[in-house]
Amino acid sequence: MLLRAFGKRKYVSGGSYDINGSGKFDDITEDVLKKFKKLSVNAIWYTGVVSHATKTHFHGIKDCNASIVKGEAGSPYAIRNYFDVNPALANNHDNRMVEFEALIRRTHKAGIKVIIDFVPNHVFRQYDTYFTRDNFYILDGPLVLPQSLNSDYVENPAKATGNDVFHRSPSINDWYDTVKLNYDNPDTWKKMLEVLNFWAAKGVDGFRCDMVEMVPAEFFSWAFSEIKRIYPNTFFIAEVYGKENYRKYHETGGFDLLYDKSGFYDTLRGIISDGASARLLTREWQFLGDLQPKMLNFLENHDEQRIASDFFAGSGRAAFPALAVSLLFNKAPFMLYFGQEFGERGMVKEGFSGLDGRTSIFDYCYVPSIRRWLLDRLTLDELVVYKEYCRLLKIATSDAIFAHGETYDLMYANPDSELFDGNRQFAFMRGYEGTCMLVVANFEDRPVEIEVNIPDEAYSFFGLQREGERVCLKVGARDYMRLNLV
Incomplete structure (x- = not known):
């Protein structure tokens, strides 16, 4: 779940923090967590926790250059301090880490594990502490940002941009708000291990690791073994897109679970949206072989369009056959994106993203179905979808024939x-x-x-x-x- 978008707040499209506010750590109450348990949830991936780029001013925190921040709230994957949390998520900004630690304890008390993002490939362009020049790829000449940004940001010499842009002129479609970390430098390995140690020591149970194919698999193998010596139950999930890399990042990288994006997700999407043959699921199942239990099935996440959106299935009910296959066909665990269980459509026009069938990660947005749920105002259709998700998730996790x-x-x-x-x-x-x-x-x-x-x-x-x-x-x-x- 994107914590920033969770809550009952009113909403203005493209509104600032002062206008729209933000979801808070404290919004995840004991009662909310009990409702998640009813949905058979055993772990929550809290997105946007680690301090990242934003246009919002917070007292005592250095401002970001607004021209290189995406949206009002900023991307949760443009990290500006690996050892701090997002102040927008705290009721008391000066007490933000204490509030997050309390959320960890509440979540654990409910019998649910805590997952946060680990972003090892890139950082916000203005991350000017902790790293040195040698932790980046340095280019010849100054950075040239897209003219449409009207940016006054100066970076000379330029650093390679996060999505492997090794020239000094990233496009508007590149990750121009980030710079790539250099894993040819052993010091980068040591620094990123310190990041994992910091959060594991606070009680974080698992890490969803961003864009792992852009980082050497050998780094993960080394770092995970170091972490598990101290925290043996820590688990790691790989955001991996190329199915040809699944085995590499499981066997060499040491990941416990891997996104099945280019396999089951893409195939199910093709069946629903493009009329692809359901027989293609057999091909994906055979391809995975013994990797089946190591995959993470999903129908939504923050990168993908909502399945109930006009860009995908069109309604929450239309997702039922894909949900049944994802949950019941094999023993792989399933990832649910907040609001999906109500048939959230993601059809809210956002400032940076526009109307694209996604819940924006760049602005102070909201999730209409989540708001209605918290206010006990779900529509009849949302209640039907929610009951089916509860039923299927319970079957998948509790019925021995499907669980084992x-x-x-x-x-x-x-x-x-x-x-x-x-x-x-x-x-x-x-x-x-x-x-x-x-x-x-x-x-x-x-x-x-x-x-x-x-x-x-x-x-x-x-x-x-x-x-x-x-x-x-x-x-x-x-x-x-x-x-x-x-």
């Missing part, structure tokens, strides 16, 4: 016919300790009557002596069905 069972993909045994369309339906079985269940997801915009062929070898796979069969089902439009077989 094996998977049998039925797509190979079901060629396209009048009674089964493998482009729009996806069928599989889960089995555990003598029980079997059939799951069918229907991505079609209409209800369907289908026939699923279950071969003899499917039951044999689960150690059962039972003949194959054909099962007839009715599945609703953009919905799914579970059926006990044994």
Whole structure:
């Protein structure tokens, strides 16, 4: 969750901190945490905690050059002090770290682990303490920023920009607010280990590591082993995009979990938005192999468009078949983005981002469905979506057949016919300790009557002596069905 956008506040598009305010550490009350537990949440990734670039003035903190800050609030990934928290999130700015430490304790008391961002690849351009010249890539000549910024910021010599721009003229589409750290320098490794140690000592349980493919896998292997010597239960999640790099960042990098972005997420999005074949899910499942439990499934995060937005599925209910596949097909954990459980649409026009189907990370925005939830004013449709998320998440985490069972993909045994369309339906079985269940997801915009062929070898796979069969089902439009077989 983006803490800055959590709360009941009123909202003005593009409003400053003084106008819109900000979500606070204290907004995550014991009651809120109990509601998260009802949703089967066992860890919360608090986004935007670490001090980052902003246009907002806070007493006693050096101002940022506004011309190189994205949005009013600034990007949570343009870090300006690795050892401080965002003052906008505190009721008392001078007491901000104490307030965050109290949030850690409250979260732990609720039986939920705390995750924050670790941004190892880049920092805000004006991060002028802690690092020295040799921690960056220094270029010839002064920085030349895009003219549209009308910037008076001076950087001479220029440093390489965060998204691997190794020339002094980043474009408006580059990460011009950041500079890249130099991992050819061993001192950078030591400094970033100090960052991890600092937060682990405060009780942070895990780190979502940003843009890991831009940092040597060997650094993570070394740093994680050092951290786990002192804090053995600390876990690390990789934001990794290229599925060809999954194994590298698990086996060499030592990550506990990896985003399955270019695999399951992209495939499910293609099925929903672009009419791609549901059979492609089989390809992704086979590609992962033994990496399945190490992947992190998701349908939303701050980088991606809301699944209920006009740019994706169009409604929260339309996400149900993709949700069922993400939660029930394998044993990978699932990441839920705050508001997704209500069908949040992300269709609020923001100052920096505009109307793009996302909850902006750059401005003092809000999440309409979260606000309604906190005020007990959810719409009927939001209540329907929320109940389904609660039900499916509980099944996925508490039902042994899904939490611990094996998977049998039925797509190979079901060629396209009048009674089964493998482009729009996806069928599989889960089995555990003598029980079997059939799951069918229907991505079609209409209800369907289908026939699923279950071969003899499917039951044999689960150690059962039972003949194959054909099962007839009715599945609703953009919905799914579970059926006990044994």
